[in-house]
Amino acid sequence: MAFPDLQSFIELLEARGELLRVAAPVSRDLEITEIADRLVKKGGPAVLFENVVGSEYPVVIGLMGTRERTALSLGVQDLDDLAAKVRALIDLKGSGGMMGMLGNLPKLRDAMNLPPKRVKTAPVQEVVWRGDEVDLSKIPVLKCWPLDGGPFVTLPLVITKDPDTGERNMGMYRMQVMSKNTTGMHWQRHKTGTKHLEKAKAKGQRLEVAVAIGGDPALIYAATAPLPPIPGLDEFALAGYLRGQRYPVVKGLTVDLEVPANAEFILEGYVDPQEDWVVEGPFGDHTGFYTLPDLYPLFHVTAVTMRQHPVYPATIVGRPPMEDAYLIEASERLFLPAAQMILPEIVDYSMPPAGVAHNLVVVSIKKSYPGQAYKVANGLFGLGQMMFAKVIVVVDEGVKVGDLDAVWREVSAKAVPERDTLTTRGPIDVLDHSSRGWGYGGKLIIDATTKRPEEVGSPKSSREGQADDTALDVFFPVVFAPTPLRGGELPTFEGILAQRQTPDGYWIVALDKTRAGQARELAQAFAAHPAADGVRHLLICDEQTDVNDLNDVWWTILNNIDPERDVWTVSDGLLAWDGARKLPEEGFVRPWPPKIVMDKAVRERVDALWHVWGLPEKWR
Structure with missing residues (x-):
């Protein structure tokens, strides 16, 4: 069977009634964003814009804009199936004699599908632009939000190779189009791309880069996944495991890098570590705020390869919920078994959309001793990209971590401020605009589990002043019922x-x-x-x-x-x-960014053209 690609997934969505086609002209400057934003927030379908002003290539957006479509893109019935799939792979039996070892063979066969497969010819190399032929303005890259510094590639699969070890990396880093043949490269300090660039600089070399746009949706997801540092496990391997096939790759035409053979576009080129960095941004980011301008490396595009009739895939990020929320949920499910191997008391965890991935993590545990909530929270802070978490709330095993109303009720009922809250410091996502320093700030742990005797009776443990009397607190929380407001009783204060x-x-x-x-x-x-x-x-x-x-x-x-x-x-x-x-x-010296808001004129224009584009009224 052929390996899935973007266009076969589009056909699948259309056959299931999960995709709309728009034939009337539409602008890549804000209009597509406004349409996509409305659809994703109402659980609407993906859209294929066949007539994008100024480009001969169509744009598809919202491919993974619901939980169901995300599961479909990854080849599972439900996102919860991802955890079962990974658990089956890592639960290898090491005992039981010959029969026990033979029981591992089906799982090992799955693991053998991980390495990518080199092919000699590829659809993505049917058309080639070289040198002066390169013109990124011909590709329908979107300007997403009014204050954006320009058009941004929002689903780029950026491929580099470690100059020392040859180890491959693929990451998703936004790319602002700067000219017909250059883009910014948003490599933050913690990213693998930055480490590869630093090594290239130490060697006095340019760093070769290939950027894939499109391909199998499972590979697009894999580029966003926080993979653990396991030798041989990379994004191609993860996509291959999810598909049960080795991922097809082909050698780039002008770079010594392997690229997805079934992508829609490939941008080949380099980053020169000796060059001055360029101003990139602003960008309406996944936090729902603008990331303000900053300095980043410049990517030089020396060649573009593509299919004969490519489709340009895009996504938008911004005020949640957005499409990225479902990719985050997929990562939650995929890496739950690994987290449970390290912290076995974890029952479940969630990174809800309101927390934009790194601001809030809710974890439920099977609690058996005092202080266990803090042990788990600190353990999570030490797991890969979980180090960027800002607030971790720990609840009892019976609480649904994805139900924020229930979680905050537990916090109110079972977490006494100061007694059951702990502030610490650590790495923070560099996109966080409120931290005390760039990439460094405070963190909060809230223990909303049922308390054991040893966990109560400390100073300020209750508002009734029962600092030393634990009788009321043993094995059940102190619960305060808010006093309902009497008519007109509202505190008044300036502002x-x-x-x-x-x-x-x-x-x-x-x-x-x-x-x-x-x-x-x-x-x-x-x-x-x-x-x-x-x-x-x-x-x-x-x-x-x-x-x-x-x-x-x-x-x-x-x-x-x-x-x-x-x-x-x-x-x-x-x-x-x-x-x-x-x-x-x-004492806050950095500029405070604005929240992302679409221009009123654009909203009104989209309202007026909604039926011209043939979009259903219920998604308006």
């Missing part, structure tokens, strides 16, 4: 635009912050107000937050806090979260 109290102990405030210290003054004033009785958490958001939308609230809070600086115990049992923007007068 409050909207506020509300939830039934489970949260007070949410939208604050127009205009001066230093305003959030802390608000927290102190609130703590002294009668309405604070029974409230566990004061959530201070920025002026753009909808206090009635808990996903918007937590998305804002988690993006805008450095826990060490912005989460504190105001009074005994009351935790304040300052998710308002930080000011230079407060």
Whole structure:
């Protein structure tokens, strides 16, 4: 059977009623983004735009825009099947004599499918541009958001090779088109591409780079997956394992790199480590905020190869939920068995969309001794890209980690501020705009598990002052029922635009912050107000937050806090979260980025053209 590719997946989606075709002209400048954003947030279909203004190539977007389509793209019925598939592979029997060893053979055959397979000819090399023929403007690269620095390739599979070991790496790093034959290369300091570039610089060499666009959706996913450092396990191997076939690769025409034979486009070229870096950005990023301009390496495209009739795949990132949420969920399921091998008490974990992957991790555990929640959380901080996690909430095994309402109820009921919260420091994603330093900041662990006797009775363990009396706390949580508001009883304070109290102990405030210290003054004033009785958490958001939308609230809070600086115990049992923007007068020297918002004129134009494009009204 032929290895799946992008166009065969498009055909599959269309046959299942999961893809729409748009024949009328559409602009790659913001219009496609606005359409795709509406569809993904309403669970709509993928779209193939057949007539993109200024390009002869069609654009497909939203291929993995639902949980079901993501599972389909990876060859499983449900994303939970990924965990079972990996668990079957790593659970090799090492005992039981000859019969026990023979039982491993089917699993070992699966593992043997991991190495890619070299082929001599490939669809992706049917058409070749070299030298002056290279013109990236002919490819329909999208400008996604109004403040973006230009068009960005958003699904690039960037391939490099370690100059010392020859070990291959494939990663997904956004690429801003700078000219007809150059792009930025967004290699952050923790990325493997950066390490390869540093090694090339030490050797006085250019670093060869190949960028695949398209191919099997399983390979597109693999480029985003946080693979563990296991020899022989790379993105081609992961895609091959998911498909049960060796992935077909072909040698590049002008670079000594193997590239996906069934991709749509390949950009071949180099990065020169001796060159000055260039300004890249702004970019409307997966955090839902703009990443501000910064310096990154320049990628020189010396050749482009492609299919005879290629399709350009794209995705957009921004305010959640977006398509990347389902890729993140796939990684959760895929790597759950590995996490459980290292931390066997883990029952499940989730990185919900409001946490944009690295800001919030919820983990449930089978608890058997005191302090186990902190052991698990600290263990997770040490696992690969989990080191970037900002807030880890640990709950009991019966709690559904994907149900954020249930999780925050557990936090309110079972986590006494200060007694059951712990702040620490560590690496932070470099896209985090609120951290104390670039790539370095505070972290918060919340123990929302049922407490054992040894875990209670510490100072400030309860608001009733029962610091030394553990009788009420043994094996069950201290639970405070919020006092319902009496008519008109709302705290007043400078800058409050909207506020509300939830039934489970949260007070949410939208604050127009205009001066230093305003959030802390608000927290102190609130703590002294009668309405604070029974409230566990004061959530201070920025002026753009909808206090009635808990996903918007937590998305804002988690993006805008450095826990060490912005989460504190105001009074005994009351935790304040300052998710308002930080000011230079407060010692925050970096620029504060804006939230991503589409231009009103673009929204209105898309409204007017929706039926012209033949898009169903229910997805409008």
